[in-house]
Amino acid sequence: MGTSSATTPRWRLFFHETASLLLDDELPVPPEVAEIVVAARSRPRRRSTPFFIGPEGVPDDIINDYFGPGGSGGRLAETSARSYAYDILVFLNILQQWNVDWRDASPAALGDVRTWRLYGQGNERPVGDSTWQRQAQAISSLYSWAATRGVQSPIPPSFDRSHRRVADPGSAYPRSKSIKWFTAAAIAQWVNLGLRGYLPDGSVDSSYRHRSGLRDGAFVRAAYGTGLRTQELGGLVIGAEWPAAPTGPYATLQLPDGLAKGGIGRPFWASAEALSAVHSYVSTDRRLAIETAHRRGVYQNLPDVLTLEERDSPRFAYDAAGRRLKLNLLTPFDRQRLFIRTKDVLEPAQLWLTEQGLPLPHTAWNRVFDRANSRVATMGVPMSRMTPHRLRHSFALKWFIIGRLLWIGRASTLSQAEADTLRDEMGSEWFLVQTLLGHRSVETTRNTYLEPFIGLDIESLLSQVQDKDAEQLLTLFLDKHPRVESRTSW
Structure with missing residues (x-):
């Protein structure tokens, strides 16, 4: 089944933020939608709560209540709620292009969505099985909640979370064959080919223009050397949560509650290779990005900044009103606006930065990996x-x-x-x-x-x-x- 014209009215996704309700993209918002958004600001919602407006410009109360304080989505961690929201948005807009209301979706329609996402002819961005399983989990969770509001779920009890038929609906979910493991040598080869600009024969590709290879390679080595999840590793603060320089063959570090899955921090260990790779990035490309940003005035007049004071304990951050916040509890999105004040100069506190010297969202790493995978694939290397x-x-x-x-x-x-x-x-x-x-x-x-x-x-x-x-x-x-x-x- 294909999709219809891009002019089809679509679902819109917003997020409640501290000062405003922000759109998920930069497209113009019609005046009638803007009025709804303004009215929604007064609702008692936690920061980053998703807010859906349907194709007709009317909020969907069931979906929005799902993400509210009493809904299943409201009990998710902030990053998980965002992930679920984007997955649900994709699902809703596919159904909308087929003129199917999500409340009336049948098991056949759900199967069509799965087929389109995985194999659909004309789908320029098909997903892998593991990605679909994640999206299917969000869809299943929404329908389980919606069933309490009178919506009939299109997910048959004889289907598992990945929407594949199983013999016994009560049995364990079958494992996905998409899971792969890499040896250290394979990881090093992938880094060289995909991120550092090498060719399969070991020579340097003179046409390669990616300028963040040192950062990206350090992230890969840190991920393999710590076992941390993307949002955990991607949101760490330099100095307070990751050493600015290697401290030995292994470092025992503490993952903060605000980054950990489930909101419960824990110790973690970083290998010597991970520490060394990150230090190389911190002392070169990261420092250069910060110095360039200072010269361009990037850090001047940033809105809604949280600061870590150099003279103060790194356990606390401060907002513009002087309120003290525990660093341990700051979420990945809080850390996007977290800066260290040194001698009246601001610098990003987050370890990983963009080329422009600003905190890199942890969600951006998926694009980095996609780009590198595409480069490796064009070389014909069987990886x-x-x-x-x-x-x-x-x-x-x-x-x-x-x-x-x-x-x-x-x-x-x-x-x-x-x-x-x-x-x-x-x-x-x-x-x-x-x-x-x-x-x-x-x-x-x-x-x-x-x-x-x-x-x-x-x-x-x-x-x-x-x-x-x-x-x-x-x-x-x-x-x-x-x-x-x-x-x-x-």
């Missing part, structure tokens, strides 16, 4: 698409295997007594990875991140390679695994 979350999966696999080495006494860097102590503390390699990822349940670690490797007979594989280091071991017994991306020949 799977890299995503930020696949780096997290790869981090999990690396530490699962290293943990197994420790548990069976094959790690040369630990004495037997040290290995015994670690086993007593952690329980098993599964709990080690669970701790590193910050999962509340070890079942999530086992069944979502590492399910294909539960039965991996590492002991027999290691019998021939006792003297290899951890990364060589990873390459050795993951090189032929069908769902693990390894380095290809140049």
Whole structure:
């Protein structure tokens, strides 16, 4: 099924902000819609609450109540609520182009949406299975809520969250085959080809013009070296939450509540490679972007700024009225307006910046990865698409295997007594990875991140390679695994 003309009236998405209700894009707002937005400002809503206006210019009370204080969407974290809102917006506008009201959508219409998103002829931006599963979860959540308001759900009970038929509706959801893992060598190759401007033969591509390769490569290494999610790594504050310079082979850091999934912070660990790569970016490209922004006056008269005072404890930020806010609780969107004041000069507090010296939204990393994947694909290199979350999966696999080495006494860097102590503390390699990822349940670690490797007979594989280091071991017994991306020949 195709889509109709772009002139079809569409759904509009707004967000409640501290000072105003902002549109999701910069398109002109009709006067009648502007009146609705102005009236909506007075409603008691938390910051960044989504607000939908239908194609006829009328707010949709059911969807807006879903994101309200009493709705299922209102209980989501701020970033999750935004993600759900954009996914629902796409769904609504596809139905609108087919002249289908979302309240009257049938299971067949829902199946058509899935087909269009994944495989639709003429769809210039098809999504992968994992992206559809995320979008389907938002759609399912909305319809579950709407059912309490009299809307019949088009999602049959015999379908799972990805809208695929299952034999037993009460059974566990089947895992997506789109999940991939990458070895360190494959990640390095992807960075060189996609972000640093190299060609498959190892030479430099003289036509490559991307200027943020150092930043982007540092982010990839930091993601693989910490296992953090995109919004977690993308929102960290330099100095207070990430060291400005390497402090040793590993750094023990604290993820703030405002960035952590579920709103509960936790310790995390950064590898030496991650620390070194980020330091190279901080001391060169990031510093240059800030100095250039100062010369251009970018930081002068910025609206709605939060400041960290150099002389004060980094635990608090201050708004324009002097109110003190806990840094630990600031959300990713709060951190977009967070600056450090040094000698009456403002500098962005967030670690990752744009070329213009402004905080980079964590959502922008998806575009960075998309661009790099497109570049790799044009070279004909047989590599799977890299995503930020696949780096997290790869981090999990690396530490699962290293943990197994420790548990069976094959790690040369630990004495037997040290290995015994670690086993007593952690329980098993599964709990080690669970701790590193910050999962509340070890079942999530086992069944979502590492399910294909539960039965991996590492002991027999290691019998021939006792003297290899951890990364060589990873390459050795993951090189032929069908769902693990390894380095290809140049």
